[in-house]
Amino acid sequence: MQTYNYHFTTSLHDIDAAGVLFFAHLYRHAHDAYEAFMSDIGFSLDKVIRENILLPLIHSEADFLQPIRHGDRICIRLQIKKIGNSSFSVIYHFTGNQDQQLASALTTHVYLDRNDHESKTLPDSLRDELSKYLAAE
């Protein structure tokens, strides 16, 4: 059971008029972690898209536990929650400098062929890589 770690520091434009990370930007950072992860396991999204495969999100959700402020150094711990026949879910735990829980998010992706827009069985190579990061129940 592995975890993929992704680090970033919140920037001036991440913060909104209320002085905290704008919630939609948390999803943007989660997706940046997901892109880095997919590239790391050999499925960089730009290459995947050029091969006419799409992995659109069909669901996402997030819980915001503590305010995230400008200049905060954040670690996202990424794991795979579930692998279905043609879909998989990714979970993201956002922690701060003191390892305190700040937020969590989940995204569910379905494997589609661009031409017929039908969902396809996940290829074994992707399933195998994702399985290494499967979270314990």
Place this chain on the structure above:
Amino acid sequence: MQTYNYHFTTSLHDIDAAGVLFFAHLYRHAHDAYEAFMSDIGFSLDKVIRENILLPLIHSEADFLQPIRHGDRICIRLQIKKIGNSSFSVIYHFTGNQDQQLASALTTHVYLDRNDHESKTLPDSLRDELSKYLAAE
């Protein structure tokens, strides 16, 4: 039971490298609808923030049913899902030109005092306004 309608057209920068609306931007548009709604019922967020009241999101989620593309004219139908003692949830139904369901989202907000960061009972004036838009079970 009222519904608040918010309209927008997807722009060049809403669309990502996969050719569809980037999922985090759906949340941005939902929040723009929420801001317009709050202003409409007399609680414009800039005024609320100046009065040292915060309404941070503690949860959000979305389901993506159909791809949304560049130039699509979208209607968000906004309703209130639930009103608690110090929190409330907003639901957003995204529909296209042919009234087809494209996506739905939900955000949950908690009423906080900026000074002590404690949750407070929703003021009656806000509760009354939100109640008018309460969705049928």
Place this chain on the structure above:
Amino acid sequence: MQTYNYHFTTSLHDIDAAGVLFFAHLYRHAHDAYEAFMSDIGFSLDKVIRENILLPLIHSEADFLQPIRHGDRICIRLQIKKIGNSSFSVIYHFTGNQDQQLASALTTHVYLDRNDHESKTLPDSLRDELSKYLAAE
């Protein structure tokens, strides 16, 4: 000499950690005004892109005169600055509620064929429409 007017209200996420409109978002709003303008004169960008025509930006600039804050109602007055053989420039004047000058921006676009990436002479139909909005020297 016509002017195209575009209106928007700054939102929670437009504002950054310094309490003012993040400068890159001014360009985003300018581009939204440009998209609305192009659609209005019969060249909506989604259609243009489907016809394998590209109008990439080759230059942009902006001057920021006054801070723009959360909830400000902004008017963008759009005009055409210059029409060349294969390019044109758009200027944007941002004004506030009291008609005070807040910022200005300029974008220069070149007319390209997507297939060979060569610049092309602007079609007369586009040139004619743009000419109606040409700013006085």
Place this chain on the structure above:
Amino acid sequence: MQTYNYHFTTSLHDIDAAGVLFFAHLYRHAHDAYEAFMSDIGFSLDKVIRENILLPLIHSEADFLQPIRHGDRICIRLQIKKIGNSSFSVIYHFTGNQDQQLASALTTHVYLDRNDHESKTLPDSLRDELSKYLAAE
């Protein structure tokens, strides 16, 4: 004469409906490089803002030379262009994997006191640090 180097890879959401980096996002990346640079020389923006100092942008401009696509690894080479009494300009050269020039940008910042919104003489400590990165004429 030093140069500050900042690296990033373009993400799914950086790319727009025309298949290239949306121009306003180039400014966002330039600003991220600027924030990393300022932090590196001891003036992290979150700290600066907490000390009631503002460094608002009064001008920005950019030239876009080559299309930037999804997954491109970009290096921003940052230098200081000019240091005035109360302002300074930063230049950014965007280069790709083969060291090819992709874009350049410039931002001009003025040193303000938050309380009276008057421009102030740059403190010597900041001037000294910026001077180390002054570009050759």
